[in-house]
Amino acid sequence: MKKINHFVQFIIIKFIFLIFEVIGYRASSNLGFIIGKFIGPLFRSKNSIIKNLKRANFNNNLNLNQIADNVLGNYGRIFAEYVHLKNFRNNNLNKYISIDGYKYLDLIKKSKKKIVFVSGHFNNFELMAMQIEKSGIDLATIYRPLNNPFLNKTMEQIRIKYICKKQIKKGRAGTREIIKNLNKGTSIALMIDQRVREGLKVPFFKHLATTTSIPAQLIKKYNCDLVPIYIERYKLNHFKMYVSEPIKINKNKNISEITAHLNKILEKMIRKNIDQWIWTHDRWKN
Numbered sequence: 435m436k437k438i439n440h441f442v443q444f445i446i447i448k449f450i451f452l453i454f455e456v457i458g459y460r461a462s463s464n465l466g467f468i469i470g471k472f473i474g475p476l477f478r479s480k481n482s483i484i485k486n487l488k489r490a491n492f493n494n495n496l497n498l499n500q501i502a503d504n505v506l507g508n509y510g511r512i513f514a515e516y517v518h519l520k521n522f523r524n525n526n527l528n529k530y531i532s533i534d535g536y537k538y539l540d541l542i543k544k545s546k547k548k549i550v551f552v553s554g555h556f557n558n559f560e561l562m563a564m565q566i567e568k569s570g571i572d573l574a575t576i577y578r579p580l581n582n583p584f585l586n587k588t589m590e591q592i593r594i595k596y597i598c599k600k601q602i603k604k605g606r607a608g609t610r611e612i613i614k615n616l617n618k619g620t621s622i623a624l625m626i627d628q629r630v631r632e633g634l635k636v637p638f639f640k641h642l643a644t645t646t647s648i649p650a651q652l653i654k655k656y657n658c659d660l661v662p663i664y665i666e667r668y669k670l671n672h673f674k675m676y677v678s679e680p681i682k683i684n685k686n687k688n689i690s691e692i693t694a695h696l697n698k699i700l701e702k703m704i705r706k707n708i709d710q711w712i713w714t715h716d717r718w719k720n
Contacts, residue, residue: 470510535677554627
């Protein structure tokens, strides 16, 4: 029965993707926002978003209900924009994205230094790895497979063809792949904003949250520089990607200290545009 449900979901989404492809990028993104805002609550609870916002102390003089609507709407935009990622890749949609700090990408490419890029699920987060790879940097990115195997196959094809050729599946086998790629001189890009089963409990908005320690381990063991990446949405359909100058982490810091520092960086990113992050995930769940 589960397999049938997954296949039905796959057919429905493929049909919706076809509509998005026909109506074009901007119309798709705008329609996606409406879908996310009004249909999203059937799949992602607005109450859970508001609960998480309050826990992170974003409840003073803010319209939490409006923020929750925007979060779900942003989910819808990302969903609708997937079929247009190929046009970002082939530069047909270049006018919709700009990069602040491109000089650092150019510097990394020329130096061929191994970098750990870190970010979170902001806006159309897929564009970050795409732009890093397009700059000429040898990159591998970590992804979590979707629960629906039919949809996952489609998403993997999109990611490999248009986002980043080197895709590493999250998990123990993936950790070995990360090490293999680093040994070959490949930089690694990871999202550090989701709860993990195996990680360290470090502060995140003043509450302990189980956080991946992989970036900290890579930075210490392989002497990698750290480069935080952030992408924001503006004018509804435009993006600005911020590339930080490579940061040399003090080797005397332990794994827990580095991981806590990364959470602080993530907090600053989230505060820039509160409604452009995935507040549906309970980062403080035990």
